[in-house]
Amino acid sequence: MKLAFSEKQMLSGAQGNAVKKSMEILVALGEIFGAKRLIDVSSVQIAGVSYKNLGEAGLEFLAEMARDGRARVLTTLNPAGMDLENWRTLGFSEDFAKQQDLVIGAFKRMGVIATCTCTPYLVGNLPVFGQHIAWSESSAVAFANSVIGAKTNREGGPSALASALTGKTPEFGLHLDENRQAQVVVEVDCAINDVPDFGALGHVIGNMIGNKIPLIKGIKSASIEELKSFSASIATYGGTALYHIEGITPYKTRAPKEKVSVSKKEIDEAIVALTDPGDVDFVSIGCPHASLSEIEQVAKLLQGKKVRKEFWICTARPTKKIADSMGVAKTIEDAGAKFACDTCMAVSPLKGRFKCLATDSAKGCYYAKMMNGFKTKILPLKKLVEVALE
Secondary structure (H helix, E strand, C coil), X not given: CECCHXXXXXXXXXXXXXXXXXXXXXXHHHHHCCXXXXXXXXXXXXXXXXXXXXXXXXXXHHHHHCXXXXXXXXXXXXXXXXXXXXXXXXXXXXXXXXXXXXXXXXXXXXXXXXXECCCHHXXXXXXXXXXXXXXXXXXXXXXXXXXXXXXXXXXXXXXXXXXXXXXXXXXXXXXXXXXXCCCEEEEECCCCCCHHHHHHHHHHHHHHHCCCCEEEECCCCCCHHHHHHHHHHHHHHHCCCCCEECCCCCCCCCCCCCEEEECHHHHHHHHHXXXXXXXXXXXXXXXXXXXXXXXXXXXXXXXXXXCCCEEEEEECHHHHHHHHHHCHHHHHHHCCCEEEECCCCCCCCCCCCCCEEEECXXXXXXXXXXXXXXXXXEXXXXXHHHHHHC
């Protein structure tokens, strides 16, 4: 791989140990995947933030990199393992909180913005069409590539951090236009109406085509909330990092010869697969993190009422602050529901605390089952609030 003089300096250690290690990671990746050069990135989003997933080895790596590493581009974080301010209210242990704070502290010393969210595009880390970025979170990668039209591979935590500390990434994969063309046409033969439907669609398509790039036809319209749900689901169940939806997403693509179709029967079967028998004891929205619009909807549905089950609204802290200023957060909290900022059900240590989760997220169902052993039910937002009030 051809390196510029400044890149060779970074690799030599002339700019510090963290930069040297970062360049070693990026050069190794580039050589493995046949990249000819490194390119500049405009922003980074780093996964691998929850102490639950990192453990002591991950914390030691971050502490070492933080000795002399400093972010060179806008860099934000994926959700942590707890609400960084109100962890006691949400039932997290002091021991876990101490270790999680050490993780966040290491990132902060490197100049990383501790906005812990899987929806960075909703809180200021928003690239424009065609920009090269280095993002980690699978749903955010799919959203950025597909809906925004930025260019990123799905980075691991270490490679994303390496890009943050150098401002570089190897030019391969989805950074190259020739690799962004659709590989299969997906004809959707039924109406897709709400967030759970889009999650179910991602479940069906992901299981059907794996990590191929689809050109999806038959979707009449889609909101930001529906697209973030779909991005999360198709990435979770198929590993897809880029999709095209005819008439909705910005990239133009050739229509490939391979075709598959999705029927209402398959959508209904996906909903059934995500819905288990059992009594709900935990209700949560915000996987990916809830938007301001979703928070407003919850507030309207909870106005003057009291929840009778544990009900979390997972969101980015900047979004919560706007909800505070509008008064809608108070309406939700007065009803007994709780905000879980900086975190979500997918990365929090919740095993053993609950038995059955109700959510509107197909991705949330997957991680609730896999990571925490919960039973799950997938429901529209209005139904979720009704369950929380029962």
